[in-house]
Amino acid sequence: MTFPSLETRGLTIRFGGHIAVNNVSCSFRPGELTVIVGPNGAGKTTWFNLVSGQLTPSEGSILLRGEDITALAPSARAKRGIGRAFQLTNLFPGLSVFENVRLAVQAKRGTGPRLFRPAAAYREISEIA
Incomplete structure (x- = not known):
């Protein structure tokens, strides 16, 4: 059986009364190229924070090649190949x-x-x- 590379099942996170990611289930198969698109405030960054372990879901699970990684720390996820880049561009423009x-x-x-x-x-x- 071939597992998806990455899968989320019913992923939800609440901040007080606000639901930022609501019951998101998706899977990504090896060799596929997937783009996540949506307007500002749609929950894209929050979803990535959940997958990378920066945030803990209120509900749902995250699977990497069939292994439930929902409770793993970001460092343990990184050792398994989950990483992310932040959009910080704090560079010195005059330097190479x-x-x-x-x-x-x-x-x-x-x-x-x-x-x-x-x-x-x-x-x-x-x-x-």
Whole structure:
């Protein structure tokens, strides 16, 4: 039996009296390309937060390749392949992509010169070419 890669069953979340995601059941099969579209406030981001574990559903379940991951922490979901990108674009416009990434890593891990030595060497080579 082939399981969907990802499936939600009756996924619901309430914030007080407001229902942000209401009884959403959907499945995504391997090899399929799916787009989630809707107006502002429709619950798209909230649904992604539920799937990634950033929020806990009031009702329903989330299955990854047939395994119920509803109660798993975001880190456990990430180890199983669930990840998401946030729409934060806090970049420094005057810096290159490399410089922006280097700043982000340095802020998180310290200077990390060994991490960037190979990339810096490659960058110098590509600038010469």
